[in-house]
Amino acid sequence: MTLKYSSSTVGVWLANALVVLSSTAEGGEIEFRNSVGIDTVEIMGSFWALVPLLLVLTLSTVNCYRLPKNVLPEKYTLEIITNLGDHGQNFSFDGKVWIHVLAVEPTDSITLHSVDLDIDRALTKVTVEGDEAGKNLVNGTHYVKKVNFFVIELSEKLLAGNRYVVYIPYRGNLTQGLAGYYRSSYQDRRTGETKWVAVTQFEPSDARRAFPCMDEPAMKAKFQVNLGRMEKYKSISNMPIAKTEPMKDSPGWFWDRFEESKNMSTYLVAYIVCDFEYKSAMTEGKHPVEYRIWARPDAINQTDYALEVGPKILQYYEKYFDYDYPLPKMDMIALPDFNSGAMENWGLVTYSKQSVASVIAHELAHQWFGNLVTMSWWTDLWLNEGFATYVAILGVNHVHPEWKVFDIDSTENFLILMNADSLKSSHPVSVPVRYPSDINQIFDTISYKKGMYILRMMYLFLGEDVFRKGVNQYIKDNLYGNAKQDDLWEMLTTQAHIAGALPKDLTIKVIMDTWTLQTGFPVITAVRDYEHGTATVTQKRFLADVKTDDDDEVSSSDESCWIVPLSHTNEKEVDFNNTKAKTWVACNKTETQVSEMPSADQWVIFNIKATAALRVNYDEKNWDLLTKVLNGGKHESIDVINRVALIDDVMHLAWTKDLDYKIALDMLDYLTQETEYLPWRTALSNLNVINRLLRRTLAYGDFRTFMKSLLTPLVEKMGDIKKVPNGNQAIKLHSLIVSWASRLDMGNCRTQARELFHEWMESSDPDNNNPIPQDVRSNVYCSALKYGGEEEWSFAWKRYKKANVAAEKMTLLSALGCTRETWLLYRLLDLAHKDDTDIRKQDSHTLFASIARNEVGLEIARNFFISNIKQIHDFHGVKASRLSRYLTVLGDQMFSDNELQEYMSFIEKNGEYLKQSQRSVNQSIESVMVSNKWHKAHYKNFTKLLAERV
Ligand SMILES: [Zn+2]
Incomplete structure (x- = not known):
């Protein structure tokens, strides 16, 4: 899935309070x-x-929330008739499921998952496979509601090694709950009519709301889906339609019978009944794939971009993973009501937003990482999501190299994950989960962004070739199956040792377990010996807590430690490209010595390109040398990602009282010379937290003056709202600067925003003709509504109701909340x-x-x-x-x-x-x-x- 909203929120900072919880909570x-x-x-x-x-x-x-493993599913046949409220129907579905199962151990019951389905228990059958007309083995049934079980008691024991067929007829309601098989609506802009759509969303554990099943990711099976629908609708599922035939005794109704799927997890099954249209293209190569983009008829003209980049990214991944996309087709469909940002159902991706490149790239990456090879249990969700997040960056970079997403996305993930993970209440990347509600909660910053970041770390310290070979071998060894993080570690270790990328006495497992099984990350402190040209490095867990004297005991009792691949460079050699470890910081030592330090008047930087997710603190003199070079007009001699890390570290270390705010503010002074997006984004998100803490205090006036002094040179340069610069980063910087300028009432930003908004209000066709540049719309709308009155607000409300482009609708909705x-x-x-x-x-x-x-x-x-x-x-x-x-x-x-x-x-x-x-x-x-x-x-x-x- 793609996260719709990152729980990130710059500035989730933490307290010293919840030590016990993070360890006990998993105990369960x-x-x-x-x-x-x-x-x-x-x-x-x-x-x-x-x-x-x-x-x-x-x-x-x-604690008995997991299915017994005495019976395993091999194949599901599903027949589902969908009623979408036509001719006085209600919103419901009639289903029949035949589950072919293999008895692995003798058992006198079969346990399935089912939630909110009306099962016809009298007609439920269990028979020997091949003898479906024979004896029904069902003796009774009961529910265990708390864990979603539907248990079939049998009149005789199933024999190990034999196959059986479970047949269950049932009904369900198409609710508007956005989970399971649900309904959603849209208003046709051409006719004003309300149209209904029936759609599934099963991840992580809602397939059980659509059909009785064994709803765990490792219980893979083949699926043959049959959808009954009225003539005016179309139906779509994971596989192509094999044939369509009229439904006997029901004029105007048809059966779409889909091809049988590959072996797959229940959470990836999907089907949809709707009146949407599609545009299609074929991919090139040995096994061409039909690629279709579906949209409501009045929005089908917004699909061109997705149709252009989707097939390109799919083909790029076939090469990257060294394994062809295994299905004959790929559908993507934009839905009006959708809970996640997007969902990677195999062969049928669903999404809510405009089909931006990063969403497409993320869901397509899952077709291999997640769909073809699936995590054994939700504990390793990060493997799915971290990997899809990481590989999506490569996919977007392939179609838009000019966007430089590798730097931008990595850095943004770095900033967000470091905030979230410095809380004591954070959790390990690999996290024990028990209940469905636990599962939902780990679709979060840690699984996605920290997961992504530690994969990037491995890529940077192993090198691309080793990393990719390991990943490809992992996929080939687990095709159509399930795997754990240890399986990936093993493949990467083998490749790393072959290539000499890792000392023989170190394995990826030993290193990476310290990053995935522990909560948090370290702060490395490097204290230089200027006389002897060495540095002493120590580590401890970083907690974004403000230290007080009473806290010392608590924090020093934290024994977490990490094996850190530590790189460094200095003013004498200046090499920001070699990200391989020069020193391995071990867990069992209190101090690590590093030699090759430059002369006493030259700076040193550890952790090149922020390879490892950690913070670095230095002795005061090295901070001073760094501040001097940044302020002395030579800030560009330090790699931009390291400028980001320096700003973020200095602000957080001052926050925790590990260094004085004077050092931090002295360093920030260099921003008057900085013109790149990433350092500004970092500084402003840190300062935004302080803004929030000061805005209701007496000191706010001085804070605003300080902010204005930093921002003045850039506001003078970029403060013209209408003058949108070229290039992805410059556009982002422009939008950021405009938002701060209007917040601080700098330049004439507020007046410009008001004028532009009024220009829009005067347009004769405002829904199709908006003079406000795309990248500054959220700022302009918000500013116009904040300093305007009811008239501006009502205009925005009308535009919101009429907008049919999802991103624009969300921008307007947020702006509506800006009014005073x-x-x-x-x-x-x-x-x-x-x-x-x-x-x-x-x-x-x-x-x-x-x-x-x-x-x-x-x-x-x-x-x-x-x-x-x-x-x-x-x-x-x-x-x-x-x-x-x-x-x-x-x-x-x-x-x-x-x-x-x-x-x-x-x-x-x-x-x-x-x-x-x-x-x-x-x-x-x-x-x-x-x-x-x-x-x-x-x-x-x-x-x-x-x-x-x-
Ligand atoms: Zn995902």
Whole structure:
């Protein structure tokens, strides 16, 4: 899947509080049912009092949630008739499933998954394969609701080695729940009619809502799908249609009978009934593949780009993976209602947004990594998602080399994952999971972005050739099967030893287990001996916690350690291309000595191109040398990714009190000379966190003056909103600078935004004719609505309702939340949390976030969430884990003692609604606690430093 919203949010910073949780939470089996009454006032005094409360949210008691392995599925035949509300029908489906199973051990029951399906238990049959008319072995059935089991009890034991057929007729409702087999609608722009679409979304564990099945990724089988539909619809599934025939006794109805699939996991099965149209192209090569892009009839003209890049990326991957795409066709379909950004169903990718290159590249990468070779269990989800995220960058780079995505995407992932992973409540990349709700929660920054980043790390320290050979061998050895991370480690070790890329006494497993099985990442401290030309390197876990004297004991007891491939360069040799390890920092030593340091007046940089996901701290003199070179007009002699790392490190190390804010601010001064996007993006996201912490304080005036002094040269250069520069990075920088300039009221950005917006309002055909440049639309809209009135807002609301381009619709929705008219904010929140309004369910938290980030809206959003928690929870239904996004954005805004106290008491009272968001609850509490601590530890000193500068 592609994540729709990254839970990233720059600035999830952490507290020292939740040590116990991160280790106990996975334990799972402890009985901890009774909530311990806690006095809220006391919570403030002692973190430990909070632990039982959080454990209640975290733990549960059931542990037999996995299917027994005595019976394995080999083939499913599915017959599904879809009723889409025509001629007074309801929205439902009638299904029949035949599951061919192999008994591996003798057993007197068969356990399947099923949720919310109305199974006809009287007609359910189990027979010997080949004798389906023979004796029915069913003796009875029962459900184990808590773990989604449907158990068939048998009248005689199944014999090991024999095959049987399980037959189950059932019915289900096409709900609007965005999971399982569900319905979604769109309004045809040409006729105004509401049209319905039936579509599946099964990952991670919702196939069981569409048909009874063994819904675990390692229980692979072949699928032969038959879809019954009315004549006016089309149907699509993973495989091509083998034949279409009229349905007996049902005039106007047809059966589409699809070819049998390859061996695959249930979560990748997909089918759709709709009235969409498609455009198609054939790929080139030995095994041409038909590539089709589907869209609603009134949006089919938006598919050209996807049809251009999709086949190119598919062919590139065939070469990259050294294995041809194994299916005869590839469909991609843009859907109006979709919970994830996109889903990689084998041969039938579904997505919600405009088909941007990165989404296409991600889902196509899964066709090999995930679909052809699947993780054995969700614990190794990161293998699927980290790999797809990593390979997508290569795919996009192939079709758009001019975008330089390898640098941009890697760096953005680096910044986001480092923030998320410096929380104590973070989790390892490879994470034990037990329940469906656990599974949903690990589709997060750590699995995607840290997963991606540590694959990049291996690529950089092993070299491309070794990395690719290892990956190709891993795929070939596990075709149509399942694998664990250890299988990948083994292949990479073999290739690395053959090529001499790794010392013989080191294996990839030994190195990488320290990165995938442990939470967090290290900070490396390099202290130079200037007299002898050496450096002493030590490591410890980096926690983005503000240190106080009482914390020392807790942090020094953390024994995590990493095997680090450490590269370095210096002012004398300046080589930012060799990313291979010059030194291996081991786990068993307290110090590692590095020689080859330059003379005392020259700088050193460790971790070239931020190869390893870690921070680096230096002695004061080396920081000073680096600050001098950056400020002395020679910042470009340091590689841009290392400039990013220096800025991010210096800001975070100052935050934690590992170095003084004076060093950090002195370094940031060089930004007046910086003209590249990535360093600015890094600096501004760090400063944005401080902006949030200061904007409701007396020091905000000085902070604004400081920000303006940094930004002035670039605003003078790029402050013309209409003058969009050329090149991907320059466009991003322009948009970033414009947004800060209008926030700080620099240049004449606000006036320009207002004028442009009014120009748009005066257009005779505003839905097709928008004079505002694409890249600055979110800034211009937000600024125009913030400083405008009801007239601007109503215009934007109309455009929002009419927009049929998904990205534009989202930009407008976020902008609607920028208004300062409080009654409009109340109205929006209300609309966003009711069924059948103009705001789609899966977009409601985006609007909520926009309102909460608005100075005027924060109070309104917070009160709305607190007063309506039950309603919001019920509204999201099976997707109640979305509440985590509400918590994250609220947590980011709070810092005072009162806010922290109020927030914790709210969480204590509402545990029952937050069960599916336990990780985010922990993370957001940690986040508020640390912001609170920052204020206590830094506010005085930081504001004094600001006052001295302005
Ligand atoms: Zn994915």
